[in-house]
Amino acid sequence: MKQPITLQVNQNTYDIEAEPRRTLADALREDCGLTGTHLGCEHGVCGACTVIVDGDPMRACLMFAVQAEGRAIRTVEGLAAGATLHPLQQAFIDHHALQCGFCTAGFLMLATSLIERADPPDDQELLDALSSNLCRCTGYKNIVNAVRAASVALRQR
Amino acid sequence: MKPVAFEYHSPHSLDEALATLARVAPLEGRVIAGGQSLVPAMAFRLVRPGHLVDINGIAGLDHLRVEADELVIGACVRHAIFHRPVVAGVLGRALTDIAAHVAHYPIRMRGTFCGSLAQADPASEWCLLAMTLGARMIVRSVRGERSIPAHAFFQGVMSTDIQPDELLTEVRIPLPHAQARIGFDEFSRRRGDFALAMALVQFDLLDGRMKAVRVGVGAVEATARRIEAAEQTLEGGMPTMDRFQAAARAAAQAVDPSDQPQVPAVYRRELVESCVRRALERALSATLPKLP
Ligand SMILES: Cc1cc2nc3c(=O)[nH]c(=O)nc-3n(C[C@H](O)[C@H](O)[C@H](O)COP(=O)(O)OP(=O)(O)OC[C@H]3O[C@@H](n4cnc5c(N)ncnc54)[C@H](O)[C@@H]3O)c2cc1C
Ligand code: FES
Ligand code: FES
Numbered sequence: 001m002k003q004p005i006t007l008q009v010n011q012n013t014y015d016i017e018a019e020p021r022r023t024l025a026d027a028l029r030e031d032c033g034l035t036g037t038h039l040g041c042e043h044g045v046c047g048a049c050t051v052i053v054d055g056d057p058m059r060a061c062l063m064f065a066v067q068a069e070g071r072a073i074r075t076v077e078g079l080a081a082g083a084t085l086h087p088l089q090q091a092f093i094d095h096h097a098l099q100c101g102f103c104t105a106g107f108l109m110l111a112t113s114l115i116e117r118a119d120p121p122d123d124q125e126l127l128d129a130l131s132s133n134l135c136r137c138t139g140y141k142n143i144v145n146a147v148r149a150a151s152v153a154l155r156q157r
Numbered sequence: 158m159k160p161v162a163f164e165y166h167s168p169h170s171l172d173e174a175l176a177t178l179a180r181v182a183p184l185e186g187r188v189i190a191g192g193q194s195l196v197p198a199m200a201f202r203l204v205r206p207g208h209l210v211d212i213n214g215i216a217g218l219d220h221l222r223v224e225a226d227e228l229v230i231g232a233c234v235r236h237a238i239f240h241r242p243v244v245a246g247v248l249g250r251a252l253t254d255i256a257a258h259v260a261h262y263p264i265r266m267r268g269t270f271c272g273s274l275a276q277a278d279p280a281s282e283w284c285l286l287a288m289t290l291g292a293r294m295i296v297r298s299v300r301g302e303r304s305i306p307a308h309a310f311f312q313g314v315m316s317t318d319i320q321p322d323e324l325l326t327e328v329r330i331p332l333p334h335a336q337a338r339i340g341f342d343e344f345s346r347r348r349g350d351f352a353l354a355m356a357l358v359q360f361d362l363l364d365g366r367m368k369a370v371r372v373g374v375g376a377v378e379a380t381a382r383r384i385e386a387a388e389q390t391l392e393g394g395m396p397t398m399d400r401f402q403a404a405a406r407a408a409a410q411a412v413d414p415s416d417q418p419q420v421p422a423v424y425r426r427e428l429v430e431s432c433v434r435r436a437l438e439r440a441l442s443a444t445l446p447k448l449p
Binding site: 001019020021023026042043044047050056057058059061062063064066067110128129131132133 | 158159160161162163164165167192193196197199200201209211213237257261262263264266267348349
């Protein structure tokens with residue numbers, strides 16, 4: 001049965017009605033209209049659906065929307081400040097870190113959570129974390145380059 | 158696919174959770190912890206729970222502490238906490254080594270240590286740890302509390318002694334001796350994937366000889382288990398490469414791997430040999446981390 005659920009996404013409040021079986025990913029796309037979060041495998045393998053929940057990256061396909069009530073959710077729609085791209089988004093463009101773009105929102109949110117951490121990951125940790133998501137186009141190298149560059153840019157701001 | 162419809166319960170105390178679980182257990186009720194195994198299984202409709210009892214909102218289930226000679230890990234402790242050593246010495250380092258192999262980074266942010274044990278996947282790193290080091294699982298229901306030793310807890314592929322109305326509240330791992338060495342190794346084809354073989358070893362190094370040797374192998378049979386033949390090869394001996402190799406070969410002989418087209422039994426035996434040897438080498442060579 002549908003029930004009222006309140007989600008905080010990118011500091012906006014969304015009052016939706018959904019069944020408990022609604023995943024966070026589906027709720028974001030279907031009920032909040034935030035289709036920037038993509039769904040690839042829907043079982044935790046590909047990482048396309050990665051969003052940030054209370055500061056940590058999580059698979060939005062492996063969490064139910066009811067479980068996300070009262071938690072601060074960030075999606076790709078919240079990265080840019082108006083017309084100004086987030087440094088990581090700019091770095092993805094500068095380093096040619098996307099082709100079809102299907103995986104991009106997931107990678108952006110995963111990497112954002114990492115480079116914004118108070119104790120930013122060292123290179124080994126960064127590679128380990130980035131190995132969480134799949135990209136069928138780029139061959140990963142440019143994604144890694146973009147994240148490294150953005151990590152530096154963010155610290156120089 | 159999408160999961161079947163279910164009723165969602167979000168108790169705030171352990172007592173409330175146990176009462177709810179007792180009520181919904183006969184109605185295909187289940188605990189949800191991190192959901193990182195359960196939700197995929199629900200998406201495939203391999204499991205169709207009628208009720209989910211979410212333990213994430215229960216205060217005080219995320220305890221992680223040393224009590225007497227045991228490390229106690231509560232039901233809501235996530236894999237990611239082990240990214241940094243949580244106890245001094247070899248155990249802290251071993252947990253950190255192992256955690257890096259459990260799934261992917263975002264999954265480790267949400268999935269729980271105890272959930273892994275409850276799931277009892279044959280290739281679960283934490284199940285291998287529990288079996289090899291001789292952990293105890295504490296389960297509770299409205300009927301009372303039980304402490305289950307690892308060898309009785311794991312009953313087969315994704316099957317444990319936890320009853321439908323019981324909640325795994327914590328796992329207790331015996332702290333190794335000061336002279337202990339621990340080493341882990343696994344092989345998987347892609348980073349973060351479930352392993353094809355893994356080994357965990359522990360021994361005390363006393364006067365240059367190995368005592369109280371434990372050799373565990375996982376991802377090869379229905380459940381992880383200790384390999385006596387390999388332990389006997391090492392017990393009382395000096396840690397030499399030849400002896401490590403002999404123990405690794407003994408382990409490869411002793412296991413009974415399934416024969417699959419993509420992973421033939423003979424290949425898995427060879428992986429067991431490599432993993433056991435490397436785990437022993439790692440145990441001997443590893444330096445200890447400093448606690449933050
Ligand atoms: C892509 C991917 C790769 C993965 N790779 C690995 C890997 O390499 N190694 C590995 O070990 N795991 C891996 N996992 C699984 C992951 O580690 C899970 O986090 C873990 O297996 C289950 O923990 P959970 O907290 O998510 O449990 P859940 O998914 O919430 O629950 C799993 C099962 O245990 C039961 N349960 C959970 N907690 C309790 C409790 N306290 N009391 C009673 N019953 C309980 C549930 O009812 C359910 O049946 C992977 C998962 C994914 C999606
Ligand atoms: S859609 Fe969530 S991990 Fe693939
Ligand atoms: S850019 Fe196409 S999948 Fe990554």
